[in-house]
Amino acid sequence: MSISREEVLHVAHLARLEFDEEEVERFTEQLGEILSYVAKLEELDTKEVEPTYHALKLSNVFREDQVKESLPVEKALQNAPERENGFFVVPKVIK
Amino acid sequence: MEWHRLSLVQLREKLRSGEVSSTALTEYFLKRIEDLDPKVKAYLTVTREEALAQAQQADEALKRGETSPLLGLPLAIKDNICLEGVRTTCASRILENFVPPYDATVIKRLKAAGAVFLGKTNLDEFAMGSSTENSAFFPTHNPWDLTRVPGGSSGGSAAAVAAGLCAGSLGSDTGGSIRQPASFCGVVGLKPTYGRVSRYGLVAFASSLDQIGPLTKTVADAALLLQVISGPDPQDSTCAPEAVPNYSEALEMDLKGVRVGLPKEYMGEGLDAEVRKTIEKALEILEKMGLEVKEISLPHAPYAIAAYYIIAPAEASSNLARYDGVKYGLRVKGKDLIDTYKKTRSRGFGPEVKRRIMIGTYALSAGYYDAYYKKASQVRTLIARDFQKAFQEVDFVVGPVAPSPAFKLGERIDDPLQMYLSDIYTISVNLAGIVGLSLPCGFSSEGLPIGLQIMGPHFSEPKVLALGHQFEKTLDLRPKEPEI
Numbered sequence: 001m002s003i004s005r006e007e008v009l010h011v012a013h014l015a016r017l018e019f020d021e022e023e024v025e026r027f028t029e030q031l032g033e034i035l036s037y038v039a040k041l042e043e044l045d046t047k048e049v050e051p052t053y054h055a056l057k058l059s060n061v062f063r064e065d066q067v068k069e070s071l072p073v074e075k076a077l078q079n080a081p082e083r084e085n086g087f088f089v090v091p092k093v094i095k
Numbered sequence: 096m097e098w099h100r101l102s103l104v105q106l107r108e109k110l111r112s113g114e115v116s117s118t119a120l121t122e123y124f125l126k127r128i129e130d131l132d133p134k135v136k137a138y139l140t141v142t143r144e145e146a147l148a149q150a151q152q153a154d155e156a157l158k159r160g161e162t163s164p165l166l167g168l169p170l171a172i173k174d175n176i177c178l179e180g181v182r183t184t185c186a187s188r189i190l191e192n193f194v195p196p197y198d199a200t201v202i203k204r205l206k207a208a209g210a211v212f213l214g215k216t217n218l219d220e221f222a223m224g225s226s227t228e229n230s231a232f233f234p235t236h237n238p239w240d241l242t243r244v245p246g247g248s249s250g251g252s253a254a255a256v257a258a259g260l261c262a263g264s265l266g267s268d269t270g271g272s273i274r275q276p277a278s279f280c281g282v283v284g285l286k287p288t289y290g291r292v293s294r295y296g297l298v299a300f301a302s303s304l305d306q307i308g309p310l311t312k313t314v315a316d317a318a319l320l321l322q323v324i325s326g327p328d329p330q331d332s333t334c335a336p337e338a339v340p341n342y343s344e345a346l347e348m349d350l351k352g353v354r355v356g357l358p359k360e361y362m363g364e365g366l367d368a369e370v371r372k373t374i375e376k377a378l379e380i381l382e383k384m385g386l387e388v389k390e391i392s393l394p395h396a397p398y399a400i401a402a403y404y405i406i407a408p409a410e411a412s413s414n415l416a417r418y419d420g421v422k423y424g425l426r427v428k429g430k431d432l433i434d435t436y437k438k439t440r441s442r443g444f445g446p447e448v449k450r451r452i453m454i455g456t457y458a459l460s461a462g463y464y465d466a467y468y469k470k471a472s473q474v475r476t477l478i479a480r481d482f483q484k485a486f487q488e489v490d491f492v493v494g495p496v497a498p499s500p501a502f503k504l505g506e507r508i509d510d511p512l513q514m515y516l517s518d519i520y521t522i523s524v525n526l527a528g529i530v531g532l533s534l535p536c537g538f539s540s541e542g543l544p545i546g547l548q549i550m551g552p553h554f555s556e557p558k559v560l561a562l563g564h565q566f567e568k569t570l571d572l573r574p575k576e577p578e579i
Contacts, residue, residue, distance in 0.1 A: 051472030055528020061332040075196040079423030
């Protein structure tokens with residue numbers, strides 16, 4: 001199993017990452033090797049096997065719907081790279 | 096007095112009897128950190144002032160005769176667990192200046208139990224790695240041989256315990272990140288049942304696998320810390336509702352006639368000869384203790400790494416989408432919002448984190464989901480079933496923790512696959528969500544520690560800790576300590 005340079009660039013865009021030329025080359029090679037290794041999963045017949053997404057069979061965990069104190073706005077914003085009037089500031093998204 | 100040679104349980108007695116104060120003990124460990132950590136590099140942040148203030152409070156409580164379970168004991172915390180007001184970096188540039196506005200649930204519980212926090216320990220960036228070399232800041236060195244890795248990703252926590260730079264510590268384990276460094280550093284490390292310990296405030300890597308656990312000098316110490324941090328938490332809906340038993344009281348339970356299974360897949364190709372010999376000796380000791388040892392099979396074990404390296408990166412790629420330069424962490428401005436995301440993430444994440452985000456994004460992308468993520472999750476079912484079957488035949492599964500003792504710094508850093516293979520014996524435990532304990536069982540001819548792994552079914556911590564404790568007493572490896 002190998003992965004093409006174009007696929008690497010496409011996946012990088014989906015993951016919101018960008019690479020320089022050398023990185024693209026290295027990642028194409030390394031991801032190809034890793035994908036070849038995981039291809040061994042194909043040796044197993046899993047047609048009738050239910051997937052496991054969680055180790056414990058917990059479902060519908062409920063709690064009382066009570067009003068509690070939440071993190072104050074000032075504290076929630078304390079790590080924001082940019083903030084203004086109690087909001088996070090982001091670059092303009094509407095042209 | 097060499098306080099660092101004592102266990103948490105022993106130090107607690109010394110504190111209660113007034114033989115030493117928490118302040119003196121804390122100053123003692125801070126001095127050791129100052130003297131020795133420039134060589135070991137276990138800590139990313141040392142919280143001297145806070146620690147001394149906590150120690151002073153503990154001393155006042157001790158004088159009042161209070162007996163909180165960890166009152167005055169100095170601990171170290173892996174730097175992916177949030178401690179309010181103390182920088183929590185995950186060893187990543189993207190969180191270099193992040194100061195959590197709240198405590199993780201485990202920290203709240205440790206605080207309520209009277210613990211003192213010496214600081215935050217180094218790790219592979221976002222807990223992704225097996226050597227602590229993926230830290231964006233610096234690698235940690237193994238106290239037994241400073242040219243070798245301490246293992247990872249909880250390498251800082253394991254090295255801090257081994258070097259006597261704290262009395263005990265917490266780590267996190269997604270594929271072996273507590274057990275493998277415990278093995279490399281000659282300390283005890285426990286990965287509890289998935290859901291036994293709340294993950295609230297643990298920076299997420301792979302949410303269906305991550306679990307916080309203790310790294311300590313002795314098994315009894317691991318029981319003591321587990322007691323405090325375990326139990327249901329309304330802030331983590333994946334946390335198990337099961338009541339918490341008394342782990343320390345269970346340590347001396349009668350284990351005669353208990354059956355132990357050695358998977359033949361764990362003793363095959365790829366296992367270092369010295370590790371094999373040491374594990375075989377450990378099995379002889381278990382037999383001498385009156386346990387029945389038999390060979391078993393976990394037929395899908397050879398597929399664990401492949402399944403893990405789809406599932407964990409898939410969950411990571413989703414979890415790490417939150418680092419967008421908006422709410423916290425690094426921001427590198429681009430020409431528009433998408434460009435800001437890309438520049439921030441590309442500058443902020445290191446190579447291994449990017450590699451895993453790429454694998455995960457690829458495995459979850461349109462057209463590949465069934466072939467990769469679903470397939471790996473089906474194989475996960477087969478791996479879990481192997482253990483269920485084994486536990487009908489035997490009470491515990493035992494084997495090596497890692498295929499070799501600690502390797503040299505730099506030896507595997509350029510070969511991601513080779514690095515992944517060092518988790519070959521630990522990963523299945525996370526996929527199945529069961530208990531895994533790593534404890535020292537011998538040394539290589541070069542004097543490097545070798546760990547034994549004891550695995551038990553969901554919520555079998557009392558029995559697993561009891562077996563570990565009784566094995567430790569029979570073997571009596573301590574007080575051997577590294578010379579730094």
